[in-house]
Amino acid sequence: xxxxxxxxxxxxxxxxxxxxxxxxxxxxxxxxxxxxxxxxxxxxxxxxxxxxxxxxxxxxxxxxxxxxxxxxxxxxxxxxxxxxxxxxxxxxxxxxxxxxxxxxxxxxxxxxxxxxxxxxxxxxxxxxxxxxxxxxxxxxxxxxxxx
Amino acid sequence: xxxxxxxxxxxxxxxxxxxxxxxxxxxxxxxxxxxxxxxxxxxxxxxxxxxxxxxxxxxxxxxxxxxxxxxxxxxxxxxxxxxxxxxxxxxxxxxxxxxxxxxxxxxxxxxxxxxxxxxxxxxxxxxxxxxxxxxxxxxxxxxxxxxxxxxxxxxxxxxxxxxxxxxxxxxxxxxxxxxxxxxxxxxxxxxxxxxxxxxxxxxxxxxxxxxxxxxxxxxxxxxxxxxxxxxxxxxxxxxxxxxxxxxxxxxxxxxxxxxxxxxxxxxxxxxxxxxxxxxxxxxxxxxxxxxxxxxxxxxxxxxxxxxxxxxxxxxxxxxxxxxxxxxxxxxxxxxxxxxxxxxxxxxxxxxxxxxxxxxxxxxxxxxxxxxxxxxxxx
Numbered sequence: 001x002x003x004x005x006x007x008x009x010x011x012x013x014x015x016x017x018x019x020x021x022x023x024x025x026x027x028x029x030x031x032x033x034x035x036x037x038x039x040x041x042x043x044x045x046x047x048x049x050x051x052x053x054x055x056x057x058x059x060x061x062x063x064x065x066x067x068x069x070x071x072x073x074x075x076x077x078x079x080x081x082x083x084x085x086x087x088x089x090x091x092x093x094x095x096x097x098x099x100x101x102x103x104x105x106x107x108x109x110x111x112x113x114x115x116x117x118x119x120x121x122x123x124x125x126x127x128x129x130x131x132x133x134x135x136x137x138x139x140x141x142x143x144x145x146x147x
Numbered sequence: 148x149x150x151x152x153x154x155x156x157x158x159x160x161x162x163x164x165x166x167x168x169x170x171x172x173x174x175x176x177x178x179x180x181x182x183x184x185x186x187x188x189x190x191x192x193x194x195x196x197x198x199x200x201x202x203x204x205x206x207x208x209x210x211x212x213x214x215x216x217x218x219x220x221x222x223x224x225x226x227x228x229x230x231x232x233x234x235x236x237x238x239x240x241x242x243x244x245x246x247x248x249x250x251x252x253x254x255x256x257x258x259x260x261x262x263x264x265x266x267x268x269x270x271x272x273x274x275x276x277x278x279x280x281x282x283x284x285x286x287x288x289x290x291x292x293x294x295x296x297x298x299x300x301x302x303x304x305x306x307x308x309x310x311x312x313x314x315x316x317x318x319x320x321x322x323x324x325x326x327x328x329x330x331x332x333x334x335x336x337x338x339x340x341x342x343x344x345x346x347x348x349x350x351x352x353x354x355x356x357x358x359x360x361x362x363x364x365x366x367x368x369x370x371x372x373x374x375x376x377x378x379x380x381x382x383x384x385x386x387x388x389x390x391x392x393x394x395x396x397x398x399x400x401x402x403x404x405x406x407x408x409x410x411x412x413x414x415x416x417x418x419x420x421x422x423x424x425x426x427x428x429x430x431x432x433x434x435x436x437x438x439x440x441x442x443x444x445x446x447x448x449x450x451x452x453x454x455x456x457x458x459x460x461x462x463x464x465x466x467x468x469x470x471x472x473x474x475x476x477x478x479x480x481x482x483x484x485x486x487x488x489x490x491x492x493x494x495x496x497x498x499x500x501x502x503x504x505x506x507x508x509x510x511x512x513x514x515x516x517x518x519x520x521x522x523x524x525x
């Protein structure tokens with residue numbers, strides 16, 4: 001009986017790991033500078049900040065978004081949280097630049113470079129596919145809301 | 148001696164470091180395009196398009212600098228040559244300082260882009276669009292030098308509406324502008340015998356309100372613009388009392404599908420004085436278009452639109468008082484920076500885009516046109 005319980009626990013645990021891994025493979029982590037007071041962000045806030053509609057979080061903290069130049073994490077982030085393809089996203093910011101209404105977001109060629117920047121730059125906000133404690137950034141929980 | 152050498156060196160090093168930090172934030176972007184037009188009958192947009200014309204080159208470069216968290220300054224220089232229009236001279240497209248107090252309120256001042264409808268402020272940035280020519284009823288490419296920007300200021304901002312109401316963006320602006328001496332309106336006035344030493348100008352003000360609805364991808368909006376114009380030439384004068392254009396628009400994007408439409412109305416009564424004669428030019432422009440496009444793959448976009456212009460103040464059975472354009476278009480992005488476009492136009496009526504200087508034998512009521520354009524943007 002005890003053995004069966006252990007086996008069930010193992011199977012459940014393995015299942016959970018597989019489910020989590022599956023979810024992670026299609027998602028990214030939103031990371032922020034450790035000085036940022038917020039520990040979570042709503043999906044609409046995140047979208048507004050990365051599309052330039054707003055520059056502050058709900059608690060009034062300034063947020064400076066930074067992005068990856070390309071790659072799977074970039075595509076997943078834009079698809080899951082912004083609802084745009086990389087081309088649409090680039091066009092949106094080009095419009096802001098060429099009409100004098102905004103400046104391009106800072107881009108990074110690698111996740112490591114983005115993490116270094118976010119760790120060192122107050123108020124910065126970005127995304128990566130994986131993060132470790134040594135990276136020195138804060139992972140924000142994104143909660144889904146809709147307007 | 149040591150102090151003499153070290154101190155200036157330290158100051159110099161600090162200055163270089165500060166300068167480097169400042170320069171690090173400066174952004175430089177630009178674009179360049181080359182167009183081609185080939186039309187079956189009339190010559191379009193002052194180009195000799197009936198024999199095929201490459202006389203359409205554009206380029207721009209913008210520099211901007213976030214001076215502080217809230218203040219950004221920038222300038223964009225633009226050059227275009229399209230048939231008789233534009234020229235080698237570089238023009239200031241926009242140059243402004245932008246101070247943002249909060250997301251709800253910011254101010255921009257200098258030479259600023261004029262918001263009107265969906266695309267007025269961005270219509271000269273070819274890389275943003277699938278289309279080579281936007282609906283000419285609203286966004287005449289030959290008059291961008293006048294329609295696009297003004298010297299003045301604007302307040303702007305956005306705020307979320309309560310309880311899943313979406314969000315609203317607003318812009319209110321006031322300023323002045325003047326006709327582009329090398330643009331379409333100046334050419335039309337010259338055809339009427341009025342050549343101005345100083346281009347006619349006037350006050351302009353208006354606003355734009357757009358609602359990002361809670362239904363993801365659907366945006367509804369409206370703009371209003373008041374424009375006045377006065378100018379005196381050796382042979383006469385032009386006068387336009389403040390007149391309003393009202394625009395309503397909608398845009399919806401779902402996945403790879405994009406739909407948009409606009410309706411504009413511009414009832415104006417410009418008055419030309421040519422010698423002793425006063426010539427009223429009654430205009431009641433009713434313009435609308437409907438467009439649809441689909442992103443077939445990451446690199447290929449296809450779409451179509453119908454654009455409709457009618458001057459209801461005149462006899463609408465005459466081709467000179469209407470323009471109807473059915474358009475099919477394709478765009479291929481070779482990479483994120485370089486693209487090519489091809490577009491077919493089936494033009495009915497001669498109310499827009501035709502000039503006597505290149506159509507001395509008169510105009511045929513209908514014309515078909517093939518347009519192509521390549522460009523890069525960084």
